[in-house]
Amino acid sequence: MSIEVKNVTYIYMPKTPFERVALADVSLTIPEGSFTAIAGHTGSGKSTLVQHLNGLLTPTSGAVLVDGVNIGDKSKTGRQQAQTARQQVGMVFQYAEHQLFEESIAADIAFGPANQELSAEEIDQRVREAMGIVGLDYDTYHDRSPFSLSGGQMRRAAIAGVLAMRPKYLVLDEPAAGLDPSGREELLQQIKRLHKEQNMTIVMVSHSMEDIAKLADNVIIMAQGKVAAQGTPREVFAQDNLLRQAGLRPPQIAVMMQRLSAAGLPVNAHVLTPEEGLQSLLEVFHVK
Amino acid sequence: MLNNIMLGQYFPGDSVLHRLDARVKLVLLLLMLIEVFVFTSGPAYGFITVVTGLLIFLSGVPVRLVLRSLKPLWWIVIFTFVIHLFSHPGQELARVWHFAITQEGVVQGTLISLRLLLLILLSTLLTFTTSPLQLTDALESLLAPGKCVGMPAHELAMMMTIALRFIPTLISETDKIMKAQQSRGADFTTGNILKRLKNMVPILVPLFLSAFRRADELALAMEARCYRGGQGRTRMKELRIRRVDYWAMAAFVVFSMVMGVSLYI
Amino acid sequence: MAFIEIKNLSHIYHRGTEQELCALDNVNLTVEEGEFVAVLGANGSGKSTLARHINGLLLPDKGQCLVAGLNTTNAEELWQIRQQVGMVFQNPDNQLIAGLVEDDVAFGPENLGMKPAEIRRRVSRALAAVGMEDFRQFAPHLLSGGQKQRVAIAGALAMNTKCLILDEATAMLDPEGRQEVMAAVQRLHEEKGLTVICITHFMDEAAQADNVFVMQAGHIVQTGTPQQVFAKAEPLRKLGLAVPLAVELTWKLRQHGLNLPQDILTEDDLVTALEAAYVH
Numbered sequence: 001m002s003i004e005v006k007n008v009t010y011i012y013m014p015k016t017p018f019e020r021v022a023l024a025d026v027s028l029t030i031p032e033g034s035f036t037a038i039a040g041h042t043g044s045g046k047s048t049l050v051q052h053l054n055g056l057l058t059p060t061s062g063a064v065l066v067d068g069v070n071i072g073d074k075s076k077t078g079r080q081q082a083q084t085a086r087q088q089v090g091m092v093f094q095y096a097e098h099q100l101f102e103e104s105i106a107a108d109i110a111f112g113p114a115n116q117e118l119s120a121e122e123i124d125q126r127v128r129e130a131m132g133i134v135g136l137d138y139d140t141y142h143d144r145s146p147f148s149l150s151g152g153q154m155r156r157a158a159i160a161g162v163l164a165m166r167p168k169y170l171v172l173d174e175p176a177a178g179l180d181p182s183g184r185e186e187l188l189q190q191i192k193r194l195h196k197e198q199n200m201t202i203v204m205v206s207h208s209m210e211d212i213a214k215l216a217d218n219v220i221i222m223a224q225g226k227v228a229a230q231g232t233p234r235e236v237f238a239q240d241n242l243l244r245q246a247g248l249r250p251p252q253i254a255v256m257m258q259r260l261s262a263a264g265l266p267v268n269a270h271v272l273t274p275e276e277g278l279q280s281l282l283e284v285f286h287v288k
Numbered sequence: 289m290l291n292n293i294m295l296g297q298y299f300p301g302d303s304v305l306h307r308l309d310a311r312v313k314l315v316l317l318l319l320m321l322i323e324v325f326v327f328t329s330g331p332a333y334g335f336i337t338v339v340t341g342l343l344i345f346l347s348g349v350p351v352r353l354v355l356r357s358l359k360p361l362w363w364i365v366i367f368t369f370v371i372h373l374f375s376h377p378g379q380e381l382a383r384v385w386h387f388a389i390t391q392e393g394v395v396q397g398t399l400i401s402l403r404l405l406l407l408i409l410l411s412t413l414l415t416f417t418t419s420p421l422q423l424t425d426a427l428e429s430l431l432a433p434g435k436c437v438g439m440p441a442h443e444l445a446m447m448m449t450i451a452l453r454f455i456p457t458l459i460s461e462t463d464k465i466m467k468a469q470q471s472r473g474a475d476f477t478t479g480n481i482l483k484r485l486k487n488m489v490p491i492l493v494p495l496f497l498s499a500f501r502r503a504d505e506l507a508l509a510m511e512a513r514c515y516r517g518g519q520g521r522t523r524m525k526e527l528r529i530r531r532v533d534y535w536a537m538a539a540f541v542v543f544s545m546v547m548g549v550s551l552y553i
Numbered sequence: 554m555a556f557i558e559i560k561n562l563s564h565i566y567h568r569g570t571e572q573e574l575c576a577l578d579n580v581n582l583t584v585e586e587g588e589f590v591a592v593l594g595a596n597g598s599g600k601s602t603l604a605r606h607i608n609g610l611l612l613p614d615k616g617q618c619l620v621a622g623l624n625t626t627n628a629e630e631l632w633q634i635r636q637q638v639g640m641v642f643q644n645p646d647n648q649l650i651a652g653l654v655e656d657d658v659a660f661g662p663e664n665l666g667m668k669p670a671e672i673r674r675r676v677s678r679a680l681a682a683v684g685m686e687d688f689r690q691f692a693p694h695l696l697s698g699g700q701k702q703r704v705a706i707a708g709a710l711a712m713n714t715k716c717l718i719l720d721e722a723t724a725m726l727d728p729e730g731r732q733e734v735m736a737a738v739q740r741l742h743e744e745k746g747l748t749v750i751c752i753t754h755f756m757d758e759a760a761q762a763d764n765v766f767v768m769q770a771g772h773i774v775q776t777g778t779p780q781q782v783f784a785k786a787e788p789l790r791k792l793g794l795a796v797p798l799a800v801e802l803t804w805k806l807r808q809h810g811l812n813l814p815q816d817i818l819t820e821d822d823l824v825t826a827l828e829a830a831y832v833h
């Protein structure tokens with residue numbers, strides 16, 4: 001089971017002077033259970049790509065399959081199935097707190113499940129569960145206005161609103177953008193737990209190679225509307241030239257270790273995280 | 289889905305139309321529009337269509353771009369045409385089911401849709417060749433006499449400047465909020481009017497909140513840049529009537545005369 | 554006298570209501586002309602409130618704020634202060650006023666009542682100083698976040714500002730945008746001697762500062778050069794701040810007994826130090 005993107009081309013404003021090919025014949029697979037990170041320069045097509053994953057954008061040509069079902073299927077027999085498949089993919093936009101609108105946090109989180117026409121008990125159950133996952137205590141917060149929360153909490157409430165629909169795949173576009181370092185760390189840890197404990201498949205668009213190195217097991221690099229590379233972080237970040245062509249750079253620690261290695265120190269030049277870097281340095285300098 | 293709308297788009301350039309004083313352009317446009325309504329004869333419309341074409345050519349704005357600005361309004365033009373086609377009694381040309389297409393209908397339909405097209409094209413030409421700020425400055429300057437009777441000319445113009453600046457931002461924001469709510473299963477396309485209105489709440493509330501937030505921050509930024517109302521403010525681009533403007537006025541007088549004459553052809 | 558002198562400054566929001574909040578509590582701070590100063594702190598530490606006092610967008614509840622000897626509480630001096638202290642805010646979308654880049658940059662000088670020819674000169678100069686002269690005729694919504702922030706900087710420069718306050722001006726930008734804005738600021742500081750006050754929670758932006766102030770709950774809790782402040786990495790982390798990678802690594806290596814200098818700030822420093830240590 002997986003999300004498959006098959007030969008998708010997407011053209012913005014076709015047949016106008018503003019025509020722009022945002023995706024050019026993109027094919028890729030996001031395996032179930034993976035933590036997939038999508039990186040790329042601004043304008044590389046990554047935002048366009050993720051909006052295809054739950055059918056917000058319809059490919060100009062090509063198809064997107066969720067667990068084998070074509071989510072763009074408009075035929076009488078396939079339409080219902082396609083809609084169910086689309087609902088398997090939850091979507092968290094950048095600055096997600098800007099979509100909050102209800103008077104209470106619980107009501108806002110209930111919006112998605114209510115649209116799915118679930119029973120009141122089921123909805124209540126989902127709201128409690130989602131608030132638990134994002135670390136907002138139900139008794140303290142459910143009655144409060146979402147706009148009384150801090151920036152980081154608002155973001156988490158918005159994410160809870162998507163989680164309450166129990167998606168199998170969760171797409172997050174720069175979930176930590178604009179948060180301060182502690183808010184950032186907290187949110188990323190929660191996403192990691194979602195992956196580990198709830199077995200949710202995560203697709204995360206990120207500008208931070210450090211976060212990708214720390215969290216992802218599968219990386220897709222986008223450049224000029226095409227997939228420039230896909231693989232494990234270790235494989236992808238080893239392709240220095242390719243990254244630079246895509247307007248990206250490897251994680252800071254990797255760059256530093258490469259410089260040390262080039263200067264003749266026998267360090268591991270292929271580390272991904274600061275922890276690995278520290279380990280390698282300690283070995284080289286024979287200290288514990 | 290909202291990025292097809294084109295509003296107040298300025299196309300930088302250095303054509304004669306770009307160089308005209310914005311006040312002159314605004315007033316002449318208004319007068320021209322009035323003439324479109326007053327001189328409703330075939331020859332007059334033929335002439336004004338040719339002149340509009342000439343103006344588009346003079347502006348240096350690509351024809352494709354000008355036509356694109358018609359796109360969201362096409363259906364209104366076609367709708368008007370079709371309505372008129374059937375609604376004028378006269379010599380019958382053809383019959384569709386119970387309705388007769390008359391010769392008078394064809395003539396009227398063509399004239400009325402042409403009038404609509406001309407209105408849109410001429411106003412679009414103004415926004416294509418005039419930067420938003422020049423346009424609002426012109427408005428402020430034309431409204432200035434109203435200040436004596438307490439009309440807040442500067443404030444109105446400043447409001448328009450800001451509105452024009454933020455329209456594209458708010459359109460893309462609306463698009464984003466709509467997508468976010470759609471991802472949560474919101475449905476904006478089915479149900480009766482009441483239900484559809486209710487379905488707009490999840491879009492409108494975030495949109496208003498964001499507009500207020502923007503207004504708040506913008507006010508702060510303006511204050512930080514020494515803004516304190518219209519008093520003592522100068523302009524980088526001063527409006528000034530130059531020779532080219534007199535030529536334009538003269539051309540307009542000739543144009544009006546031809547229009548007048550065309551009534552008697 | 555210092556360019557900016559803040560004495561016993563306190564600021565209380567919503568005074569006398571349930572939400573009463575003391576955002577600044579008896580803060581003292583001086584900034585010399587031509588200095589590059591960073592103010593660090595987590596969200597809600599009072600750093601933005603502090604910034605808004607420096608150009609008189611907020612006025613002190615207690616104490617005073619002097620800029621070039623002018624007092625923000627004096628209504629007549631306020632406009633001179635705002636001319637000298639330019640401000641760039643967090644959201645790139647919410648601070649450009651006009652529909653064209655050049656018209657926006659002209660906004661400040663227009664408010665000051667300058668002559669059209671002079672405004673034109675200043676707009677050209679300001680746009681060139683931030684490398685945006687090719688975008689004069691662009692509408693703001695067609696620019697990237699980093700470009701918008703550079704236009705905002707140009708808007709301040711066009712008023713002949715002496716001091717630029719960046720109020721988390723890079724927080725909403727992607728890495729390239731952050732880099733292009735900080736590079737422009739650094740250049741203005743070095744070449745034109747612009748005084749810079751950088752309010753941020755990115756520690757690497759603070760590394761290039763002459764002086765760092767760390768804020769927590771309305772107080773300044775640490776002051777010093779970046780070397781001095783970053784040397785104590787652990788307390789900073791407790792304040793919810795992320796320490797630059799080189800500082801963090803150095804700190805851990807030293808804990809493990811490796812003899813490295815204490816004043817390492819950047820990766821360049823660390824690479825040099827490690828090379829030296831390896832040769833020994």
